[in-house]
Amino acid sequence: MSFAEHAIIWQVYPLGAVGAPIRPAAPEPLEHRLPTLEKWLDYVVELGCNVLLLGPVFEALSHGYDTLDFYRVDPRLGDQGDMTSLLDAAQQRGIGVLFDGVFNHVSSSSKYAQLTTGNSFEGHEALAELDHENPEVVELVVDVMNYWLDRGIAGWRLDAVYATSPKFWAQVIPRVKQRHPDAWIMGEMIHGDYVAFRAESGIDSITQYELWKAIWSSIKENNFFELEWTLGRHNEFLESFVPQTFIGNHDVTRIASQLGQERAVLAAAILFTVGGTPSIYYGDEQGFSGVKEEREAGDDAVRPPLPEELSPLGKWIEDSYKALISLRRQHPWLHHARTEIQEIENQKLTYRAVADEQWIEVQLDIEHPSVRISDAAGTELFSFSAS
Template sequence: MKWIDHTIWWQVYPLGFCGAPIRTGDHSPAPRLRRLYNWLDYIIELGANGLLLGPVFESETHGYDTTDHYRIDARLGGDEEFDQLISRAHERGIKVLLDGVFSHVGYRHPLFQQALVEGRDSAAARLFDIDWEADGGPQPRVFEGHGGLVRLRHDAPETVVFVTDVINHWLDRGADGWRLDAAYSVPPQFWAKVLAGVREKHPDTWILGEVIHGDYPAFVSQSGVDSVTQYELWKAIWSSLKDENLYELDWSLKRHNKFLETFTPNTFIGNHDVTRIASQVDQQKAVVAAALLLLLGGIPSIYAGDEQGFTGVKADTVDGDDAVRPPFPPSPSELLPFGEPVFEAYEALIGIRRRNPWLVNARVDRLDLDDSQYRMCVYATDSDEFLVLHLEQGGRHVKVYRGEHDLLWSTYSWSGAIA
C-alpha cells in the first residue's frame, strides 16, 4: 500500500483559519501561518495524518486570484513560516498537500500586466488566454465570469513549463502533493503533460483534481491525476440524510463502487466551498454522515471544524464564503466545549478505520433497504473482512458491526446522541 492509502486529510483554508484580512486590501506582512503549528498535535489526536492546505501563495484577496506562485502570501508569512510548517508536520508523520490554482491567475498578476503592455507577440502573452481583437482593446478570457480571474492559455507549451516548474518547486521544498483547483475547467491533456514532468522528479507525489461532475474515471485516465473530488457521494450523503431518502445514497454507492475499480476517490462531507454538514442536516445526522465518510472506500478529507460540529451556510454574495471559512482560535485549548461530543465521535470512527486499513478500497453491497433503514455490507476486495453499517430512522442513527453481530460503535450510545 502506498502512503496515501493510510492518509486521512484535515483540510484548512489558511487565510480564514489564521484570521488574515481577505477583502480590505491590507497586505501588511504578518506570520499568521504560525497559528497552524499549534494545531499539528490536534491533527494527530483526532487520528488524521494529513494537512490539506487551501491557497497559501501571494494573491489579491481570497487566495484563488494568485499573483505570485513562488511566494507565500505576506498575510500568512514567508518562506520561514512555510518551511517550519513542513518540518513540524513531517516530524509528526503528517503529509502536506498544497492547493494549486492553475486554471487562472489574478488580474494584477505581473506577467499578465506585462502581456498587456508588451502585446500579443511577447513571451508573457503566450501564457494567457486573451482576446486581442476585442472592442475597446485586448480583453482576457476569465474563469466562470469572474472578471478578476484571468485564464491561463492551456494549449501553450510555455504554460506547461510554467505550471510544471511551480509544482516541482514546492515539492522540492517539502510538500507531499497538490490539489489542482478547478481541474475540471482545464483540458485533461494539459494536466497529462504537466504531470509527466512532475512525476519524473517526484514519482511518489499524490495529485488530487477538483472535479465536480462528469466522467470521473475518464478524467483520471486522461489527465494522469491520482484522484478526484467525489462530489457525487458528497451530495448523496447530505441530501439523502436531509430528505430521509436512503435510495439516493444507495444509487450513488453503486456508482462509487465502479469508480473504485479505476481509482480511489477523495471523499468528503464538507470543504471550503460548501455549506457545513451540520447546517445541511442536524448535528445527529452530521455524525451519521461522518460514519459514512470514514467507513466507506476512498481517501477521506475532514474540513476543519466539522469534527467540532461547526455550522455555516454558504451564500451567493461577495462575502458568501466567510461563514464556512472562519478564523480559528490560536490553539485547540481555546475551542468551546460544545464540540467535544462530535470530536469524540470522529475519534471513535477514525479508530475503526485505522484498525481496518482495507477500508480505503472497500466496496458496498446492499443488504436491506426501505423508506426508513439501509443495511449495507462494506467489504474488502482481497480478504474476507467486512463491516455492516445499519442506518436507521431514515438515517438519524447508525450502528457499525464487525461481521453480523459484533457491535463496534453506535450513535445510540454516543454521548451526543439525540433520541
C-alpha cells in the same frame, strides 16, 4: 504502498483559519500568522489524521484563488521561513502536507498576464484564465509543482481541474512524477466523467462530489435510495481509482448546518466506512456551522478563524470522529472497499463494506438518528444514538 492508502485528511482554508483579512483594500504588510496553524498539528494527530490539506497559500489579491505569485507565500500568512517551519513541524509528526494548486486561472493583475487567454474564469472579471495551449504554461506549472515538492510537500490538490483539458495535465503530471514519484495529485471535479478524465490526465484521485451530494441529500430528504444509487456509481469508480471523499469543504455549506449535529454523525459514519481517501474539513469534527451563500463574500461563513480554544460543546462530536477514524485505522482495507446494500427503506439503510474477504456492516436510521457498525463476528465496533 501508496500515499493515499493510509491517508486521512484534515483540510484547512488558511487565510480564514488564521484570521487574515480576505479582501484588503490595499496590499497587506507581512504578518506571521502561519504559526497559528502549526499549533494545531498536535490536534490533527490526536484526531487520527495524518495529512494536512491547505487551501491557497501563495501571494494573492483576496481569497487566494486570484494568485499573484506562485513562488511566494502570501504575506498575510507569513514568509518562506514560516512555511518551512510548518512543513518541518508537520514532517516531525508524520503529517504530509498538500498544497492547493490554482493553475486554471490567476489574478487578472498578476505578473502572468502574458500567459493568459484574455478570458475571465466563469465570469469572474478578477480571474484570468491561463492559456493551457501555451507551452510556457506547461513549463510554469511543472516548475511550480516541483519547486514546492522539493521543499517538502507531499502532493497537490488541483483546483478547478474540470475546467482544464486532461491533455494539459498529461503533459505536466509525468514530468512531476518523474522527479517526485511518490507525490499524490488529486483534482477538483465538480462534474464530468471522473474515470475518463483521470485516465487521460494521469492524476491520482478526484474529489467525489457525487457522493458528497448523495450523503447529505439522502439524510436531509429522508431518501436513502439516492445514496444507494450513488454508492453503485462509487463502486464503479473504485474499479479505476480511489476518489477523495468528503462531507464538507471550503466551498459548501457545513454538514452540521445541512443536517443538524446529530444527523451529521450519520454522514461522518458513511464517510469513514466507504471506499475512498477521506477528508475532514476543519471544524466539522466539532460541529461548526456555516451556510454558503451565492453572493460576494458568500463563502466567509464556512471559512472561519480557528478559535483560541475549542468549545466543550463540540467534544461529543469530536469523540465520535475519533472513534470512526480509529475504526478506519483498524480496517485499512476500507480504503478500497466496495459497498453492498443489505436492507433499505427511505429512512433506514444497512450496508456492508467489503474488501479482501473481510467486511463490516453499517446500520443507519434517520428518523431516530443512530448508527451501529459491527464486524463479521457481530462485534460492535461503533454505535451512536441521539436518543
